[in-house]
Amino acid sequence: MLLREIAHARAGDKGNISNISVIAYDPQDYPRLENYLTAERVKAHFADIAAGEVQRFALPALGALNFVLHDALSGGVTRSLALDAHGKTLSSAILSLDIPDQDSPTVLAPTA
């Protein structure tokens, strides 16, 4: 299933760094996010876009994860050649990530 089914997201920009929050609609789905949405998976998803490191910050009380994608905005909003120089549309791109359904063993497996 698509991440979109269980979470919403917003992207922000600071210089050449994009941050994308992913927030579970239902707090009960948060452990699935935490388990499956590793920094590595997000980095792989954005391989064409984010050249640098991807950091993940967890906010369990909010049912949210915050991803910080370095070197992801083509030099930053002020000098980027991209049509979406702020990287605002990246929030939608993360929601197109495929995540395992609830009963999938992948969800239960410990993350690497």
Next chain:
Amino acid sequence: MKRIRIGAGAGYSGDRLEPAVELVEKGDLDYLIFECLAERTIALAQRAHMQDPAGGYDPLLAERMRAVLAQCSEQGIRIVTNMGAANPLAAAAMVREIARSLGLEGLKVAAVIGDDVLDTLRAGQFMDDTGQPVNRLGERLLSANAYLGAQPLVEALAAGADVVITGRAADPALVLAPLIHEFGWAMDDWQRLGQGTLVGHLLECAGQITGGYFADPGYKDVAGLARLGFPIGEVAEDGSVVITKVEGSGGQVTAATCKEQLLYEIHDPRAYLTPDVVADFSGVRITEIGPDRVLVEGATGHPRPDTLKVSIGYIDSYIGEGQMSYAGPGALNRARLALSIVEERLKITGVQTSEIRYDILGVNAMHRDRLAAPHPEPYEVRIRVAGRTDSLREAARIANEVESLYTCGPAGGGGAFKSARDIVAVLSTLLPRDAVQASVHFGENQHAVT
């Protein structure tokens, strides 16, 4: 417990005007803030200031003030804004002029200056965030503005300002300053300053917390976006805040809208750096306590940084851009052919670019090829070529190569667009606090801020 009602009348320079008027008319406000200064806005404003010594402030300043000033004065609503941009003194003079024209005698308008540190940076040896000396920019260096904290704004309010106009201050400081002033918070009460900074961060983008920039039909439905209400923060003395909006206005305030805004432009939620405090949002609790009423509490903070961040604006390069549309059967193949023609033409004619991209809008322009996996051919697409050059002349040649597809490219191209412009880019550096001296000006009078 004492409570202060703060409304956010703008989340960026070009924001809508009516929601601020609605806030003033129906919001029962104590303070109205307008956050209008983005990273690049101040650099562009500095350039406008150079071209016109009386200019360089927000283009919508006069319109906003004419819309709200009389009623704010009547109700005792104090206004705090960074619409001064590169010229807070001229902005304040303009607001005094508008006040006089509206018959508002005795309105006190304060300008906060001192954020402009261009001379300091030119005179010293400073490194920017890429590790290179700032001096290398030479004549390309346009502006340098330090992020001021709440202190000078608090002093302006304490001196009786009805309107406070700043240039570059940290966005949350526009809200934090009234809270410090009203509640008498100490400047080292890190917990309250952290929570007050959170309130500022939640309110600073205005409609982004009341349902603007949130709707996703079928998943996140929001009613009344065309008459979106802007937020009101009801802030208690302990810093906890209820986010709400004018009853009957469009949009919505929910835990979800507050969570999205909480994390907007945040990196490590435990360490949100501002001039006033290193705010810690990691323990924040968000509770819906009624329709369009959300309680946000639990932020804290750590001692403020010793240095202030400085945004440096400079002429970086030039960008030439051209676009053309293709539609109907075979549109995608004709678009691809068009791009390959432009690429070859730029080689043949020797246009030098340091960076270039070839996009097909409707296919891969946003997220490149990998995420834009195979989809059915769209009915219409638009090509876009954008390249970086060292001169405006070279940039224009890129744009022209796309436009000339009209007569020399594939069949059926239409709707050409072209542009060539210089790019004011932004770098940052850090300055010791004592290198930055803010001051507050009331017309002829001024006093330095300690």
